[in-house]
Amino acid sequence: MSAVPVLETRGLGIRFGGLKAVDDVSLSVPEGLTLGVIGPNGAGKSTFINLVTGHLKPTSGTVLVDGRDLTGVKPWVIAKARVARTFQIVKPFRGMTVRENVAVGVLYGPDGTGRMSTALKQADEILAEVGIFELGDRPPGELSVADARRLEFAKALALKPRLLLLDEVMAGLRPGEIEPSLQLIRDLKARGMTIIVVEHVMKAILAVSDEVLVLNAGQRLMLGPPREVLSDPQVIEAYLGHKYATRAAQLSEAASAALAAPTPTPTPTPNAVDIAEEEVGPDA
């Protein structure tokens, strides 16, 4: 692990008129870390990604990539610095085939090649990696939701990124379709890629994150190991509302009471994950 973090933000913020969409977020992501980012709707998760990748210009703070100040530069400069992203709403190039969609990234990415044949060959390799090789000749409009998300993934991987920001790549997927995406993230992790995962699917966050950042109303609420963060009462309250927080506390007491019983049964500590899955479901 190198000493310089792959991504560092210092006091990063943006305001739209009177609204501080992201407010004073400082963060350091060392190489190889997978950071999960959660927070209620409107907490500023996507805005945070947009600030880091140059799609929005911050009104305060700095963004450092590998120690280089890349605050407010254009998105293509960020892309050339090997920071790739996916979009929450998939953005395929509709007039091109799936293969060509990925080839564009190879052509214009940090290792930009001018050779079309090389780009198309590399695109095929990336498509195989995300599991949609056989769809290479199709127009993206014909893809299923899950495959369209995979294409979004492939387009990001075409940049051979060091840092990959995934903006809800699992939203709208059925439980059975989530596992291949998780496996893909695990594979990339194993290769040492630094990944930031914005996700509402808690199971996914838990499965891949080394650390979890909780955003609430644009601010950094908490940062720490996933289990710890998700069982924090403050997080539960921000994420699920006051009612759930109270209920979680009651469950916690019940668990303590169970421990005091003569034949103690191992009761898992209740946390935001269990409540979320039980009450809201994985896709909420």
Next chain:
Amino acid sequence: MATVTPALWRRWGPWALGLVGALAALGLQTQLYTGQVRTVATIFMFVALALSWNLIGGYTGYASFGQVVFFGLGGYFAAVTMTHLHWSFWVALPLAGLAAAAYAVVIGIPLLRLRGHYFAIATLGVAEGTREVVINLDGLTGGGGGITVPTVGAAAATKYLGNDGFYLVYLALAVLALLITGLVSRSKFGFAMRAIHQDEDAAAAVGINTTRTKVLTFALSGLLTGLVGATYAFQQVTIYPERLFDVEITVLMVVMVVIGGSGTVLGPIIGAVALQFLSEWLRQNYTTVHTLLLGIIIIIAVILLPQGLVNYLREARRNGDYSLLANVRRYRL
């Protein structure tokens, strides 16, 4: 004997067809009457114009409704330098193209930040404004009274080219526009243009410098349009701002590209040839109502083939469904 494989055909077939087309156009010239030479030359002129609009409007998706500004600027550059500085047409022509390209860069940098209708309206405004400037620089441009390029005597550095001469120049410009479109559509740069058309944010996210790509495309498009304008000015001898900055020229470019199929190589050519041919035929046979009939035909074409002929055929072949009604339904909002 070498066999033509599909891959080989895909790579070289279009170029071979283009070459055959250009040679056929040269042969055609010897078979035409004087009036027909003029008509066909005008068709070539519009082929070149439609192809140049297609670069920025079709491939890149920035509908320039002020494209005529490059036509007028190229034309006035040639006329003014040939009249006042006695430049040869062959010097004035390329420099007029470059002047138009430079103007495209200057107005493109601010205007290409606008998207969709805003860009269309802003370019329209710039074209109208530029015409007013040309009218008011009457010392140089002759103002509203026009300017006449010397074509005979000592003042004329280049003798008038005549019908056959302009036929060849327009043909060369159409071939040049086709060549550039063909090269661009298959190149890395062409991918960037199409990516910007389809999603500018996504294009930027994969490393495409969208600003540079758009400005360069606009300049290329302006260059070609300016070359055509310069030729047109010399052909007309006397030019007026009202004619050289006529919105109708922009509209024709747009309509030709849209009917033929925007963002394709063949579409603008088919659109320009079809529309000019049809317009000429209607004018000769239905003199009094020809514009009305032309308008009706254009409306029907746009309703039935909203994506243009070439794109329609491409999609129909893939789906195996040639029904026009199904096509209308597919593109209905």
